[in-house]
Amino acid sequence: MPTAAHALGRAGEAAAANFYRQAGYEVVAQGYRYGRAEVDLVVRQGTTLLVFAEVKTRSGSQYGAPETFVSPRKKELFRLAATHLQEELDWRGDIRFDILALTQLRQGFRLELFEDAFY
Helix, strand or coil, X not given: CCCHHHHXXXXXXXXXXXXXXXXXXXXXXXXXXXXXXXXEEEEEECCCEEEEEEEEEECCCCCCCHHHHCCHHHHHHHHHHHHHHHHHHCCCCEEEXXXXXXXXXXXXXXXXXXXXXXX
């Protein structure tokens, strides 16, 4: 049985995927795993841009901004998974690493996009 935190995370990832779709991106993968590394969301803009997004969802801001919870180790694993997926897809276009920070509101989420959040 999923915990409340897992349910909130899944809802946040679904909202993030919808956000990118509405912006004209195609969702390539959700929860892409390579070993211990995971990328929450991979989206593509045509044949020119592949975006690897870390989705951070929080129920409130009492513990700090969601985007501040991406550790150096998480970034390292994120890049590892991204590199593997690029090879798997034989991707030749540009890539970008985003952080999507979602904070739960009474209805829906407040969403903040940090493009090119890290390399």
